[in-house]
Amino acid sequence: MKIKFMPLDYSSFDYNGENYLRIIGRTESGKRVCIIDRYDANFWAIFKEDVPEKKMEEIAEKIKKLKFEIASRATKVEKIEIHNKKFLGKNVKAARIFVTNFKDSHAIADQMGFREIDKRREYDISLTTKYIMEGGLKPLVWYNIEGDALGDSDFGMSGLNVDLSIKLEKSEQGKLDEFKPKVLAFDIEADEFELGKGNVLMISLYGENFKKVLTWKKCNLKQDYVECFKDEREMIEHFISYVKAYNPDIFVGYFSDGFDLPYLRAAAQKNKIKLSIGLDGSQPIFARGRIPSARISGIVHIDLFRFIESAYSQYLNVETLSLNEVASELLGEKKYEFDFNKIKKMKEEDWRDFFAYNMQDAVLTYKLTEKIMPDLFEFSRIVQEPLYEISRYAMSQNVEHYVLHNLERFNEIAEKRPLNDEISARRQLGKYEGAFVFQPVPGMYENLAFFDFASMYASVIVTYNLSLSSFQEKGGLEVDLGKKKAHFSKEKSFFPLLLEEIIKLRKKYKKEYKENPSVLLKARSNAFKLIANASYGYQGFFAARYYCREAAASTAALARKNILEAMEKIKLNGYKIIYGDTDSIAFLLDGKSQSQVLQMLKKINSELPGIMELELENFYKRGLFVSKRTIKEGAKKKYALLDEKGKLKIRGFETVRRDWCDLARDLQNKVLKLVLNEGNEKNALQLVKEIIENLKKRKIDKEKIIIKTQLKKPINEYLAVSPHVVAAKKMDELDVPVSQGMLIEYYIAETREKKPLVRDKVKLPDEEGEYNIEYYLNNQLLPAVENIFEVFGVNVKEIIDGKKQMNLDGF
DNA sequence: GACTGAACTATACC
DNA sequence: ACGGGTATAGTTCAGTC
Numbered sequence: 001m002k003i004k005f006m007p008l009d010y011s012s013f014d015y016n017g018e019n020y021l022r023i024i025g026r027t028e029s030g031k032r033v034c035i036i037d038r039y040d041a042n043f044w045a046i047f048k049e050d051v052p053e054k055k056m057e058e059i060a061e062k063i064k065k066l067k068f069e070i071a072s073r074a075t076k077v078e079k080i081e082i083h084n085k086k087f088l089g090k091n092v093k094a095a096r097i098f099v100t101n102f103k104d105s106h107a108i109a110d111q112m113g114f115r116e117i118d119k120r121r122e123y124d125i126s127l128t129t130k131y132i133m134e135g136g137l138k139p140l141v142w143y144n145i146e147g148d149a150l151g152d153s154d155f156g157m158s159g160l161n162v163d164l165s166i167k168l169e170k171s172e173q174g175k176l177d178e179f180k181p182k183v184l185a186f187d188i189e190a191d192e193f194e195l196g197k198g199n200v201l202m203i204s205l206y207g208e209n210f211k212k213v214l215t216w217k218k219c220n221l222k223q224d225y226v227e228c229f230k231d232e233r234e235m236i237e238h239f240i241s242y243v244k245a246y247n248p249d250i251f252v253g254y255f256s257d258g259f260d261l262p263y264l265r266a267a268a269q270k271n272k273i274k275l276s277i278g279l280d281g282s283q284p285i286f287a288r289g290r291i292p293s294a295r296i297s298g299i300v301h302i303d304l305f306r307f308i309e310s311a312y313s314q315y316l317n318v319e320t321l322s323l324n325e326v327a328s329e330l331l332g333e334k335k336y337e338f339d340f341n342k343i344k345k346m347k348e349e350d351w352r353d354f355f356a357y358n359m360q361d362a363v364l365t366y367k368l369t370e371k372i373m374p375d376l377f378e379f380s381r382i383v384q385e386p387l388y389e390i391s392r393y394a395m396s397q398n399v400e401h402y403v404l405h406n407l408e409r410f411n412e413i414a415e416k417r418p419l420n421d422e423i424s425a426r427r428q429l430g431k432y433e434g435a436f437v438f439q440p441v442p443g444m445y446e447n448l449a450f451f452d453f454a455s456m457y458a459s460v461i462v463t464y465n466l467s468l469s470s471f472q473e474k475g476g477l478e479v480d481l482g483k484k485k486a487h488f489s490k491e492k493s494f495f496p497l498l499l500e501e502i503i504k505l506r507k508k509y510k511k512e513y514k515e516n517p518s519v520l521l522k523a524r525s526n527a528f529k530l531i532a533n534a535s536y537g538y539q540g541f542f543a544a545r546y547y548c549r550e551a552a553a554s555t556a557a558l559a560r561k562n563i564l565e566a567m568e569k570i571k572l573n574g575y576k577i578i579y580g581d582t583d584s585i586a587f588l589l590d591g592k593s594q595s596q597v598l599q600m601l602k603k604i605n606s607e608l609p610g611i612m613e614l615e616l617e618n619f620y621k622r623g624l625f626v627s628k629r630t631i632k633e634g635a636k637k638k639y640a641l642l643d644e645k646g647k648l649k650i651r652g653f654e655t656v657r658r659d660w661c662d663l664a665r666d667l668q669n670k671v672l673k674l675v676l677n678e679g680n681e682k683n684a685l686q687l688v689k690e691i692i693e694n695l696k697k698r699k700i701d702k703e704k705i706i707i708k709t710q711l712k713k714p715i716n717e718y719l720a721v722s723p724h725v726v727a728a729k730k731m732d733e734l735d736v737p738v739s740q741g742m743l744i745e746y747y748i749a750e751t752r753e754k755k756p757l758v759r760d761k762v763k764l765p766d767e768e769g770e771y772n773i774e775y776y777l778n779n780q781l782l783p784a785v786e787n788i789f790e791v792f793g794v795n796v797k798e799i800i801d802g803k804k805q806m807n808l809d810g811f
Numbered sequence: 812g813a814c815t816g817a818a819c820t821a822t823a824c825c
Numbered sequence: 826a827c828g829g830g831t832a833t834a835g836t837t838c839a840g841t842c
Contacts, residue, residue, distance in 0.1 A: 394827040395828060536829065540829050709821070758835085
């Protein structure tokens with residue numbers, strides 16, 4: 001039979017000791033289909049350089065005869081083919097070793113100790129990835145499929161909840177038409193945060209024409225979407241049947257890997273029921289990791305938080321990745337408010353609010369999924385990994401899988417993943433010299449231009465062919481790394497070639513998007529951009545297959561060379577350089593016209609090597625650079641600019657730092673705005689005086705003096721007990737859940753005795769007390785504005801102190 | 812006990 | 826363990842007198 005099919009969920013299984021893929025997806029008409037496809041498990045053995053072909057054949061025969069007893073499976077080498085391949089750009093002879101079961105390939109590879117075999121590769125790649133690499137069905141692409149329909153129990157399947165199962169015979173890629181998956185969002189609320197400690201109070205589900213809160217608490221309320229059950233157990237049972245009935249392609253939560261699903265599992269276990277939401281009736285399976293990953297058989301479980309954290313967050317202007325902040329930023333919608341302190345003594349109307357709160361979380365998660373789905377899908381298509389994986393990969397893994405899935409075009413065998421001792425050896429090498437940052441002279445400047453290099457590090461890698469497979473002992477391009485020199489071949493290697501393609505595709509889709517905007521084109525262009533930008537970090541990342549410290553160090557070195565040369569050229573054209581960081585250059589127009597600047601840019605570009613490209617970032621009316629607090633010299637990475645449209649661009653200042661209180665941040669922001677707009681400090685100074693007056697009169701709202709600092713490790717691992725650690729300890733004592741990664745909130749209060757340390761004055765936001773005027777003046781307000789006024793020759797501290805003196809005199 | 816530099820820590824920039 | 830290095834700055838800690 002023939003169908004049109006789109007693959008969504010991938011898993012593999014053994015049947016009669018052999019490997020099969022079970023791919024769940026949809027047909028055009030919305031039917032849910034399971035495709036079974038055979039995978040011929042294999043890995044590579046690369047021969048040493050001078051092994052004669054006859055010897056290779058002999059070894060192949062010997063390998064075929066090897067017997068293995070692994071995990072009580074009778075595994076053998078099924079077939080061996082000898083191929084001309086490439087490994088890291090070099091021609092090699094390699095034996096492709098087909099084995100009965102892929103699970104045994106690592107063990108078999110380990111037991112093949114032939115002198116003539118140099119390397120064994122590709123036994124450490126996941127089966128699904130290997131399958132896709134070797135021409136299997138790619139995720140999220142329409143296929144025209146031919147094959148035989150399967151019965152319910154074929155291939156040992158049983159009770160799989162699909163409309164149709166097919167054993168794949170022929171497949172052909174179809175057109176890239178639209179596809180709208182069935183999405184079901186969920187969220188739970190519990191009375192304790194710790195896993196398994198408390199009860200699941202309610203579960204919200206939200207999908208197309210589907211809106212429900214399931215609970216076993218207060219049930220006589222007029223909320224049509226709330227459904228009440230006898231107890232926790234009955235609620236969970238109905239949760240399972242609702243999920244089954246809705247039959248989602250994508251089941252999505254926000255931090256559901258780390259909280260909702262583990263909690264539900266624990267609750268189900270406690271109630272002695274199975275959380276059988278999988279298509280085959282199985283429970284979610286949890287894989288270990290920094291955050292556990294919850295896989296649901298046949299359904300793509302996406303934890304939106306994880307995708308946002310790894311790939312999407314750089315588009316967001318948020319201080320935390322909480323559902324509330326992310327939803328506000330992307331949807332303009334907020335979570336509902338609910339005071340969790342009430343949870344132990346709830347009134348009827350509190351329950352009503354709580355249900356609504358729970359519902360809203362699922363609604364926001366659903367809407368966010370709709371918003372982010374194009375990006376998720378494009379990542380999956382471009383990297384060619386399934387949604388489940390893509391939504392959890394770190395950027396390094398995205399880059400790595402992009403490379404793996406494109407190796408075949410270069411006839412390349414994949415490099416192995418480094419082992420633990422290799423990783424630690426790489427880490428011990430320490431840092432290499434990175435970017436150049438120009439030290440600015442503090443001051444207020446008028447009429448500036450900003451240039452920056454387009455995707456600088458990626459274009460350096462491409463232009464100079466910097467990669468593991470082009471790295472060589474001598475000859476070729478020599479890069480000066482200070483103590484050492486690195487050499488790279490001139491012959492273009494696959495990593496830079498792939499990156500060049502990525503950059504070109506990015507440009508192509510960006511252009512198409514500008515001509516004909518669509519969410520799809522934007523997502524595609526963004527995905528290519530992110531992968532390009534992560535490629536430099538990837539080559540310097542100690543756990544990468546294609547790690548090459550020399551390539552990373554050379555990329556940084558050649559980026560430095562290029563920016564310094566560009567600065568020299570700009571200087572030679574008669575401009576004064578004000579600032580620059582890594583790939584950007586700021587300089588004064590100094591009476592010259594914008595078109596003169598653009599002409600110079602054109603000239604510089606014509607002289608740049610390879611695909612290096614300098615672009616105009618913007619022209620600015622004014623720019624402010626301040627000095628460091630400690631030494632009297634210009635501070636790097638700290639400036640404020642005012643563009644021609646009156647828009648402010650602030651970098652590095654306390655205004656943009658979340659660990660400063662709003663009082664100081666707001667004041668600094670306003671001061672910068674006034675100073676840049678007016679060109680002098682007069683009105684700003686007046687404002688500072690007013691705010692300080694208010695501070696001293698205790699007129700400042702409490703929320704404005706709250707300091708938020710992230711707890712980056714468990715409380716007891718801190719060597720220095722800083723204010724936020726004290727606050728965290730206080731919370732812990734009050735049984736408020738404290739965990740690694742949380743933003744700890746506190747304020748600095750007046751104390752009876754004079755204590756020297758800040759941490760002795762820490763109070764939690766709810767704690768009674770008065771803010772410490774001296775602290776907020778000397779440690780928050782003044783430090784935030786002092787450097788700005790210093791640029792105008794004004795010493796704020798003296799003025800404030802002087803004023804105080806006058807006031808006292810007045811008495 | 813006051814002072815000082817080093818260490819620890821968080822966060823930003825690109 | 827789940828890109829990289831560069832940079833500022835607050836607070837505590839440990840040693841000195």
